[in-house]
Each structure stands twice: as structure tokens, then as C-alpha cells.
Amino acid sequence: MNLADTTTHNPFISLIYETAIESLGHEYYDVVNAAEFPQHILRWRNDDLLPTLGLTPQQVTNEHFVRAFGKFEQRQPLLALRYHGYQFGEYNPMLGDGRGFLYGQVRGLDNKLYDFGTKGSGKTPYSRGGDGMLTLKGGVREVLAAEMLNCMRVNTSRCLSMVETGMSLWRGDEPSPTRSCVIIRMSQSHIRFGTFERLNYLKRSDLTRRLLDHVIATYYSHLQGEEDKYTFFYAELSKRVGKLAAQWMAAGFCHAVLNTDNMSITGESFDYGPYAFIPNYDPHFTAAYFDYNGRYCYINQPRICRFNLELLQKALKDVIPQTDMEKGIKNFDQEYKLEYQNLMLKKLGIERINTFKGEELLQSTLSFLKYYPVSYHGFFADLASTFSSKWQNNEENILKGSEIKNCFGTTELFINWSRYYHQILTDLSPNQLENVAKVLSENNPRTVILRPVIESVWKSIIEEDNWQPFYDLLHSISELTAEK
Numbered sequence: 001m002n003l004a005d006t007t008t009h010n011p012f013i014s015l016i017y018e019t020a021i022e023s024l025g026h027e028y029y030d031v032v033n034a035a036e037f038p039q040h041i042l043r044w045r046n047d048d049l050l051p052t053l054g055l056t057p058q059q060v061t062n063e064h065f066v067r068a069f070g071k072f073e074q075r076q077p078l079l080a081l082r083y084h085g086y087q088f089g090e091y092n093p094m095l096g097d098g099r100g101f102l103y104g105q106v107r108g109l110d111n112k113l114y115d116f117g118t119k120g121s122g123k124t125p126y127s128r129g130g131d132g133m134l135t136l137k138g139g140v141r142e143v144l145a146a147e148m149l150n151c152m153r154v155n156t157s158r159c160l161s162m163v164e165t166g167m168s169l170w171r172g173d174e175p176s177p178t179r180s181c182v183i184i185r186m187s188q189s190h191i192r193f194g195t196f197e198r199l200n201y202l203k204r205s206d207l208t209r210r211l212l213d214h215v216i217a218t219y220y221s222h223l224q225g226e227e228d229k230y231t232f233f234y235a236e237l238s239k240r241v242g243k244l245a246a247q248w249m250a251a252g253f254c255h256a257v258l259n260t261d262n263m264s265i266t267g268e269s270f271d272y273g274p275y276a277f278i279p280n281y282d283p284h285f286t287a288a289y290f291d292y293n294g295r296y297c298y299i300n301q302p303r304i305c306r307f308n309l310e311l312l313q314k315a316l317k318d319v320i321p322q323t324d325m326e327k328g329i330k331n332f333d334q335e336y337k338l339e340y341q342n343l344m345l346k347k348l349g350i351e352r353i354n355t356f357k358g359e360e361l362l363q364s365t366l367s368f369l370k371y372y373p374v375s376y377h378g379f380f381a382d383l384a385s386t387f388s389s390k391w392q393n394n395e396e397n398i399l400k401g402s403e404i405k406n407c408f409g410t411t412e413l414f415i416n417w418s419r420y421y422h423q424i425l426t427d428l429s430p431n432q433l434e435n436v437a438k439v440l441s442e443n444n445p446r447t448v449i450l451r452p453v454i455e456s457v458w459k460s461i462i463e464e465d466n467w468q469p470f471y472d473l474l475h476s477i478s479e480l481t482a483e484k
């Protein structure tokens, strides 16, 4: 096939791109060019996402991926979106897409509008001193985080592709020179809290209202036509963010950089930089080495999400009545509490129980996990792999033979926990008891990408250019997802 044929028939380039953001007007973005890279090696293609785009893996070659998402052929305009944000508590008006752009917007077969956004695609007017690039390790980590979180049913963006781009980058936090890549992230929207903060900073309530109308029409369409749609929007956003915070916490995920420019207006999780999955239940676990005060530590995440919603009130005050937003944010508290308990009880194999009993079990579980050096994910995975209906007969049977019971079985906290757990199991009917095993296995993946797991995958890449462990890991995550 000659060059013209390949590009003309590239299924990605032939997708129908909608112009929702572009049509909003030039005040929201800058038209930019993509960098030209010395090399283009496709390292990851997310075939799981293709059906949503109406494509099959057979229709799309690696070359199609590279030409569309590494060389950015035949796609214009590329839009660097403008935004500001509160970073570690300080307002920063110097932000914006500094190493990415909105490549395009495509409606999925599910009728949702998806954004394809780049990361590592070159300099823009918002790059400041930066090189506009993404390190290969950064790309590998972002791909893995999104797939793992998706497997754990967290509402997350995903990576559609990762192309290695052959540049040598210098970074303070990676042995340098280090390799480079560009990723395409498929998300619900890249409109951030910070997008609105910028408009408020510029005192452009007309632009705020226009953007809000677009957000509601596109991502909260059931509110269209409501007289109080702005008020309802804020209340629902608060609820969605509450749910997301609960999902992170139950997944044992520490995002690490919860600045308002990393908070999506749809309530979706994205931007996986220095994140980590917690090794054990340490409330003060902090993932970013530069987060000196532990501002975004694991246990602070719900509080910070709520605080970010409060900050957003300032940006929306010209359009939404303040008193309505003060009421609306209560949705966050309710949703967080409910969803966190619900998700944690599922991790214990329990669905639909009395809230009070559920809370007692949850608190005793956390007390045990907090006090002893038990792996957070290991504890739940052990429950899932060793569960037996015999646990209902006698609390002594619970986790019998496991390392956890062998080490901590005689401690007061373990005995307390197993007593609560046993009490709940005894109340279950035989059918419900059977369901426990299923719920346990659905909610506790055997593989979780703790830092050493990621580092070992990265070691193979960097030392031997061996990508197999990376693909094997992604394959096992994808198999876990399919089992559910």
C-alpha cells in the first residue's frame, strides 16, 4: 500500500470528529502544532477501547496508530486548552496544556462524547520552561494506572496509545537522559475545575456561563431544560466527586497531585503522575516526593476533593447562587460516606447489610489493618482466595491457615474483627453465603500494581528493552477485568 492509501484509509483519521470545544470560541484554547519526533515506535495500543469507537482491532494496524497518534497526520486544529489551578494551595495563573492538546472529540457507540488528549506532544504557549515532553516511564506508569483503576471499577480516563518518540529527556526525578513518549488519553472531558478558575480570574462570567452550558449539555444532559440546571449541576458534580473519592480510597489508591487543574468537571479520575497504590493501610502515606507536608496523603484525599469543590464555588459564583452551592456540596459528604462503606463491605464480600452493623465491621477492619503491617491488597486478596462457607460455623475458621492468621490471629484487633465478621456471616442465608465468594473475588484483584511491580516492569524495559513483562502485566489486569 502506498503512503496515500494508508493515510486516507486510516480508521482513526476517518472517525467523525465533533467540534464541541472548538465551537465554543477561541477564548478557551490556542491552536498549536505537534512536535516532530525523531522516532515513532508503538509501545501500547488499547484494543479494549476500539469497540466503543466502532472499530475492531483487525481494522486498525500499528501503522494507523503511529500515523494518527505519533505523527498527528491530517488532523487539525490541535487545541491547547487554557486553564489555571490551585496547586498545593497556591493559585497558579500560568498553567494550561503545556505538553498536550485536544486532538479531537469523538462520539462513542454509547453516545458519549470522548476527548482524545495528548501528553508529551511538544511545546505550547503554556510550556513555561518545560520541554513539552513526557518521559517513557511517565507514559508506562500512566497506562498502567488507568488500566488498573478501570479494573477496580474506578471512574477513570484510559490511554488509547503510547508511542515512543526517540528523544533524550532530562528530569530531576529520573536517571537522565531518559526516554520519551507521547500518549493519547481517552477521557470524558479535559475540562478541569481550573478551566473555570481561569475564567473567574479574567472576570469573564459570560465565558463561564457559555462553558457551563456546554458542560451541562454534554456531560449532564439529563439536567438540560431544568430551570435550576446550574444549581443541580453543582450538586451532581459534588456527588460524582464524592463517589470518585470513595472509589480511590477503597482501591487503596493515592493520586498524589490533587490540584484543581487535575480535577475533571465530569468527576472522572485522570493524570497519573507520581501516584501509588498503598502497600499497607497507612493513612499518612504520601505518594509524591515533593509533597513535603503530606497535603495529598492517602487519608486526606476526600477532604481535599471537598475543599477543591469549595474552591470551585468561587469560580462559579457569578452563575450559581452561593447558598445553592453550599447546599449542593452536602451531596459530597453523603455520597462519600455511603459509597466508601458500600465499596469496603464489598471488599469483605458483603452486600446489602444493616448500615450500623456494616460500619462496625468496617471500622474494626480498618483498626486491624492500620495497627499491623498487613498488606492492604493482600488482606482482601487472601479473604477472596481462602473464603469458605465453613467460616459461618465458627469464627476460628476465618482465614485459618493463612499467614495473616498465623501472625496476628491472637491479637485483640484480629479477634475483634473476626468476631464482627463472623456475626455478619451467621446472619446470611445459604444463598447469600454463596454470594460472598463471588463478591469477594469480584472486588479484590489478585494483581495490584504496587510500586515494586511497576519498577520491575520498568527495569526490564530500561535494562534489556524487554517489553514482555509490561504486556504480561497489562494482560493479567485485562483478564481480571474480563472476569468481572
Ligand SMILES: Nc1ncnc2c1ncn2[C@@H]1O[C@H](COP(=O)(O)OP(=O)(O)OP(=O)(O)O)[C@@H](O)[C@H]1O
Pocket (backbone or CB within 6 Å): 094, 095, 096, 097, 098, 099, 100, 119, 126, 127, 128, 129, 130, 131, 132, 133, 134, 257, 261, 262, 270, 271, 272, 273
Ligand atoms: N515537561 C513539560 N513541559 C511543559 N509543560 C509541562 C511539562 N510538565 C508539566 N507541564 C505543565 O505543568 C502543569 C502541571 O502539570 P501536570 O503534571 O499536572 O499536568 P500534565 O501531567 O502535564 O497534564 P495532565 O493534567 O493533562 O495529565 C500543566 O500545565 C502541564 O502542562
Ligand SMILES: [Mg+2]
Pocket (backbone or CB within 6 Å): 261, 262, 271
Ligand atoms: Mg495535570
